[in-house]
């Protein structure tokens with residue numbers, strides 16, 4: 001089996017040699033899915049996984065825009081349309097200087113499995129730009145978003161491809177993007193999710209990724225007759241996912257003691273309560289400041305410049321910032337300090353070494369494609385509401401979100417439980433996600 005996986009990965013590396021994040025994401029899937037294919041006759045000899053790792057379409061385009069001083073800038077825009085076997089392409093847009101084809105292909109590939117797990121009819125895609133919204137005025141962000149959409153609008157549509165937010169793309173950017181799409185296409189449709197409530201958005205969408213991550217962690221803890229109440233929780237990031245994961249932990253009686261951004265982290269041993277979290281939300285969403293300001297405002301907290309929060313002792317860790325932010329040493333430190341549960345809010349935040357360490361220690365570990373699927377699932381619910389031209393209450397959406405997260409947890413148990421009773425959620429999520437997409441691809445023939 002090892003030789004089979006190696007031969008497959010060799011082929012992937014030849015074709016995608018300069019794309020380390022994409023290769024990392026494919027390797028993790030290959031290790032669990034290739035042995036499953038070997039045992040299941042219907043998938044044999046069909047090169048299904050080889051077809052799944054090749055994007056159906058990869059678009060790259062120039063985005064030229066003018067800053068407040070009148071200077072012209074050029075960025076690169078992308079959309080990776082990875083797989084549409086079970087529904088229109090669906091996945092976020094990321095605006096960050098690190099964005100390149102490798103990062104977007106890894107995200108789009110993960111998205112295919114994640115969207116399949118949600119039980120909703122959504123294919124997988126991802127897009128974005130190397131544009132950095134940090135330090136830009138609202139007008140500059142608007143001009144960039146408008147320029148980006150003048151090209152993207154040709155390739156998306158409510159039944160074709162439905163983008164949403166990701167790092168650097170929140171409510172403000174979705175508004176600017178939607179406005180330009182509507183103007184150019186002369187249609188008001190659910191072409192983007194994460195919209196404002198008065199123009200087609202769904203209640204709970206902003207909260208959904210963070211809330212869903214904590215619902216998933218609750219389901220994992222429940223398998224050991226434990227829950228979030230009284231747990232000390234380390235959270236990384238301080239953006240959309242981190243904020244609402246923290247809020248849900250507080251609502252469930254847990255104590256959040258850290259938050260971070262790309263410059264460092266804050267540790268508040270007294271706990272980040274709702275009032276302090278509201279300060280962070282205003283700091284990050286409106287004033288667009290740095291997390292270090294938290295320690296200036298609250299003397300109970302200390303700021304650690306240039307560091308990550310994984311040395312802080314905790315019961316539960318929720319990495320909610322970005323890919324590969326938690327490496328093997330960080331995992332070791334979490335384990336030594338008593339961590340029993342890790343649920344990824346971000347996409348692929350744990351390196352392969354960290355994942356192996358968690359599995360060797362047999363702690364509860366959920367990969368992002370399972371635990372952070374609540375965001376895109378609620379985007380799917382936004383699409384349904386748009387199609388029906390109705391709007392569900394907060395309670396209705398939250399109930400559906402909870403049910404979907406429980407369903408995903410059940411699927412992971414079904415495909416991931418090992419002989420000794422330990423659940424390998426990585427294996428469970430990969431195989432459960434694969435089966436639905438593979439079956440659809442088989443039914444649709446070689447295209």
Ligand SMILES: NC(=O)C1=CN([C@@H]2O[C@H](COP(=O)(O)OP(=O)(O)OC[C@H]3O[C@@H](n4cnc5c(N)ncnc54)[C@H](O)[C@@H]3O)[C@@H](O)[C@H]2O)C=CC1
Nearest residue numbers: 166167168209237238239240241261262321322346347375
């Ligand atoms: N927004 C959503 O609905 C979903 C987001 N995700 C994932 O969650 C993660 C966070 O996304 P959002 O909260 O939406 O973005 P955001 O833009 O609201 O926040 C991103 C956070 O990550 C931090 N960050 C960015 N680069 C970093 C770095 N190099 N080192 C340390 N911190 C860094 C930022 O300071 C910020 O706190 C990403 O991995 C994203 O792909 C996953 C599923 C859905």
Ligand SMILES: O=C(O)CCC(=O)C(=O)O
Nearest residue numbers: 091092164166375376379
């Ligand atoms: O809501 C969506 O369509 C996208 C969410 C997303 O980008 C993700 O799940 O990583």
